[in-house]
Amino acid sequence: MKRFTPPEQWQVSSLQTGAFSHLRELFKVDELTNWPAPQWFSPFLKAINANNIAISFEDDAKVDFGDRYYEQVIFETGVVPTRAENWHDLFGGFIWCLFPKTKALINQRHVQDIAQYGLQKRTKHRNALTLFDECGVVLAISDTKWIELLREHQWKAAFVDNKNEWGKTIKPFMFGHANYEMLTKPYIGLTGKALFVSMPDEIFCKDLVTQYQYLDQALYEMINTDNCLADNKQLSPLPLLGVPGWHDENQDASFYDNTDYFRAKRRIRT
Template sequence: IIAEDSQVPTREHSWHDLFNALVWIQFPRTKALLNRLHMEDINLKGAHPRTPRRNRITHFDECGVVIAVEEDHLQKGNALLSQLAHHQWNQVFLEERSAWGEILHPFVFGHANFEMMLSPFEGLTGKWMAIKVPRGFSNESVERQHERLDVALCERIQALDNFNRAPLLKPIPLLGIPHWYQEQTPCFYENKDYFRPMSVTSKPSVQLPLT
C-alpha cells in the first residue's frame, strides 16, 4: 500500500500504527528503503511465505534499536559492541554503565518496541544495529541527530548488503540499557530468563567490527 500510494496507513485508535507513522517522520529515508526491499522480494517471490531477508527486515522494522558510535570512539565502541554481541550483559550494562550516552548512543527504531514500552515487561527485547556517526554527534539537537541517523542507517544497511547477509541482528534486552528502566540493580541483571547467555551455536554478527 505504501509503495503504491506513498501514504502510511494509520488505523484509528491503533498505537502500533501511530508509532509506525511517527518513525516514518523521524526516519523517512530508512523506512522507504525497508519498504523498497520488501517490495523487491514480493515482486520476485510473492508475499507469502516471507523470504529470510524479509524476516530480517521485519525484525528490524518492528524491534530495531540503532546504536550510534562517534567516529573518534570506534575502538572503545567496538569493544563494547563485542560484549553486547556476546551477551556479556554484566560487563556492558553494569561495569560499562557510564559508556552509555558517552560512547554508545542508543535510539529506538522499531515501532512495535514503542508500543510495548507503554507497558514495559521483563522480556522486552530489541534487535540492534550499530552505525558510525560524526564526531560531536552527541552535542547536536535531537532533530539533527535523527537526520544524521537516517542517512547513516541507510548507508549502513546498504553496506551490509541490504539484509541479505546473516547473522546480522543481535538481541538487546531493552530494560537493561542503562537509564532506560528504574529497577536496574545488580540482582536485576542476574535474571537469566531475560539476560540470556549466548547460545554455543550462535555465530558472530556480520556487522562487526564497525568501521
C-alpha cells in the same frame, strides 16, 4: 484485507519512562490529551517514497487496499494506512518522521522482493526487513568495544560497569515501533534487535534532530549499499529493560542477576 484492532485507552502515563524520552522531546507526546488523528503527523513529515510520492497518513478504514498488500499501498500511493487509537500505528508514524529515508528504502525493498518472489514466500531478506522494522534498536557507537560486549552477552559489563558511557560513546535510538508498543506495558523478557552504527564523537554532541538525520543517512547506506539486512545475521538480541535510563528498576545492579532474562551467550558446538 482490512486490519482491525479495538480502540485502546489513551494513557500518557505509559510514555513517561526513559525509553520514550526522544518522543517527549521531539513530539511533546506527554502533552497530548487524546489520541492524535493520522493527519497530526503532517508537520513532522519529510518523507518521500521510492516512487517520488510524499508520504501521508490516512485512517486505515478509509484506505482502499484492493488486492494490495500493506507495503504495496504505501509504495504505489504514498499513503500509510493508520489505525485509529492504536499504539502500534502511532509509533510507526513517529519512526516515519525520524527515519524517512530508511523507512522509504525498507518499503521499496519489500515491494521489490514481493514482485520477485510473491507474497507466499518469505525470503531471508524480507524477514530481516520486518524484524528490524518491528523490533530494531539502532545502537550508535563511537567505540567498537560495544559490539563485542553486547554480541557476547556481557550484560553487566555493558549495562553496569560501563553505565556512565551511555550517551557518550554509545546511544540507543529506537527503530522498531513494536518495541515502543510493548514498552507501554513493559515486562521481563522484552527483547529488541540491535544494529550497530558507527557515529563520530562530534555527532554525540549535536542536538537530537541532527543525530537522527545522521543515523537515517547512515542506515540508508548500510541497507542500500552494504546490504546489512540481507538476513538477520547482523541483528543482535538486546534486553530492552536493561538499557540504562530506559527502565527504573535497572538502577539497582541486582536487576541484572536475572539470568533467565539476561542470558549467557549460547555456544554452538562444532
